[in-house]
Amino acid sequence: MGSFMTEQHGPSNKPTHILRQLGTSNLHISPIGLGCWQFSKGNGLVGKYWPALSNQTIVDIVQTSLQHGVNWFDTAEIYGKGESEKALARTLQQLNVPPSDAIIATKWWPVARTAGSIRDTIMQRLECLQPYPISIYQIHQPYALSSIRAQLEAMxxxxxxxxxxxxxxxxxxxxxxxxxxxxxxQYGLSLISNQVKYSMIDRRIEKNGILDTAKRLDMAIIAYSPLEQGILTGKFHSQSKSDVGRELNRAKAQATSVAPSGIRRWLPGFRQARLIKTWPLIEELQRLALEYEVEPGQVALNWLIHYHGHYVFAIPGASRSSQAAANAKVLTFHLSDSEKEHLNQLSMQVTL
Incomplete structure (x- = not known):
């Protein structure tokens, strides 16, 4: 039996307390984590992708996540040049979360650096996150100046x-x-995860060997951008649940009710032709959302963390507490096998 075959439930035995073993580690985490890129405070080139959130907003987001069963957080050195890490640690302290209870994943930025930087900068990462430990340290990209061997030996x-x-x-x-x-x-250790882009409309990891390799090595996949910048919430197709029964030809006439803004305007997924193509999938997500009394994006996330058994975890972000609560609600219901397979078929028709 592989390490992903057991789900643990908290004392209340409610789905919101589901914990899974992460790879071959002894970490047991919720299938949904909180992505913390948006805590960058607008610092640095990467941090400017998001508007700067107030300290109170960050507190509300983290507190809501914890209250709803999310028990781990993903951040990175490059997110605001450490500002995301600092904001997360500050918030956990304000919420009186003991260091022993905090599960934090962060990342080393490898571009134009050698493996020696992994050792040289670790104290900076620990200082940004103090007093919280680093549970998972990830190499952010495969573009370092040193070999993979040298980098993993540093790890x-x-x-x-x-x-x-x-x-x-x-x-x-x-x-x-x-x-x-x-x-x-070779040192008696294991690589426990690969964090990659993965969603219902970007399933390239199923075709290029990444997911198969993860399963074979008993490794976790951590999916970032699992809602495709909001496309899978349906808000760019239709805001109204009453539109669920709308015919496809009408969808072609009016594919969106919310216009994409910022960088979204330039992303391929938000082009009119692409939105029209993905409409059948969105329509089914909306139908199931009505049935389960949730939102379409929550159905999409639920499919993502369950379709491949226990191998896939997801880290949606949140820029307000209501979004954090919505993300966590994914843990409160389970799609049937037939529903998951139907969504799979629709997804395969529109995926990259």
Missing amino acids: KDLITAGHIKYAGVSNFSAKQMEEAHQVLQ
């Missing part, structure tokens, strides 16, 4: 020194994640 040194608990990667190909795993295996 091994951090684990041995007690600076981090586990090592993961992000945006690694199937071949790269296997190489990284093999390096750690």
